[in-house]
Amino acid sequence: MQQPSSSPPPAVLHAARLVKRYGETIALDDVQLTVRRGESVAIMGASGSGKTTLLHVLAGIILPDAGDVRFAGRSGTVTVPELSDADRSRLRREEFGFVFQQGFLLPELTAAENVALPLLMNGEKKDAAGDRARAWLAALGLAGMADRRPGQLSGGQAQRVAIARAQATGASVTFADEPTGALDSITSEEVMTALLHSTTGQGRALVVVTHDEAVAARCARVVRMRDGRVHADSAAGTR
Numbered sequence: 001m002q003q004p005s006s007s008p009p010p011a012v013l014h015a016a017r018l019v020k021r022y023g024e025t026i027a028l029d030d031v032q033l034t035v036r037r038g039e040s041v042a043i044m045g046a047s048g049s050g051k052t053t054l055l056h057v058l059a060g061i062i063l064p065d066a067g068d069v070r071f072a073g074r075s076g077t078v079t080v081p082e083l084s085d086a087d088r089s090r091l092r093r094e095e096f097g098f099v100f101q102q103g104f105l106l107p108e109l110t111a112a113e114n115v116a117l118p119l120l121m122n123g124e125k126k127d128a129a130g131d132r133a134r135a136w137l138a139a140l141g142l143a144g145m146a147d148r149r150p151g152q153l154s155g156g157q158a159q160r161v162a163i164a165r166a167q168a169t170g171a172s173v174t175f176a177d178e179p180t181g182a183l184d185s186i187t188s189e190e191v192m193t194a195l196l197h198s199t200t201g202q203g204r205a206l207v208v209v210t211h212d213e214a215v216a217a218r219c220a221r222v223v224r225m226r227d228g229r230v231h232a233d234s235a236a237g238t239r
């Protein structure tokens with residue numbers, strides 16, 4: 001019998017037998033992946049190997065042609081591809097955080113307003129949303145930047161604002177697609193520190209697509225894709 005202390009944390013995401021085709025292209029070819037609470041998983045692989053497609057299927061942005069994605073969230077377990085479009089958008093808004101290569105910050109809003117926006121969309125009161133936005137900015141070392149607009153921030157600062165925005169709603173899983181792809185190596189390291197601190201540091205999961213071995217090395221687990229398949233998983237055999 002395993003002791004409770006040695007049993008792995010529960011799965012937040014469990015994907016099985018995922019298939020996604022675009023015409024003749026098989027972007028995902030029988031992919032299985034389990035992501036546990038508090039785990040950081042890097043997804044690596046050559047361009048075109050299916051990394052972004054996998055991220056989008058896990059997050060309910062696109063639907064697979066076959067297979068399942070189960071998500072264990074705050075209000076129970078759901079099968080993501082079976083949800084309606086509206087329920088999938090709500091899931092993305094309330095349970096998932098997203099960080100992309102480009103921050104996609106709204107240029108006319110301040111950093112604090114950018115971070116508060118998803119909170120307002122989730123029905124939070126303006127003052128509470130503003131306070132939480134500022135607290136997250138401060139937690140990511142951006143206390144003095146709250147009133148700046150994106151054009152007045154460096155690339156690394158803008159990316160940390162995007163991370164604060166992804167975390168402020170209390171996301172249980174954060175999906176990041178090449179979050180450091182546009183940054184130099186030192187800034188990239190700072191952004192990864194912010195990303196890990198605000199996700200796994202809070203018991204939340206992080207799934208990060210990256211080309212950068214230095215970024216992957218910061219994650220607890222590395223999954224490598226080739227031709228739409230997972231061909232290596234550093235966690236294989238350990239669970």
Ligand SMILES: Nc1ncnc2c1ncn2[C@@H]1O[C@H](COP(=O)(O)OP(=O)(O)O)[C@@H](O)[C@H]1O
Nearest residue numbers: 022025027045046047048049050051052053054
């Ligand atoms: N919307 C799409 N329409 C057609 N083909 C697509 C689309 N998205 C991805 N693909 C194809 O699926 C494969 C996997 O793409 P993607 O998941 O973006 O790979 P990666 O993120 O690893 O570079 C590639 O061959 C790509 O050209």
Ligand SMILES: [Mg+2]
Nearest residue numbers: 051052053209
């Ligand atoms: Mg991609």
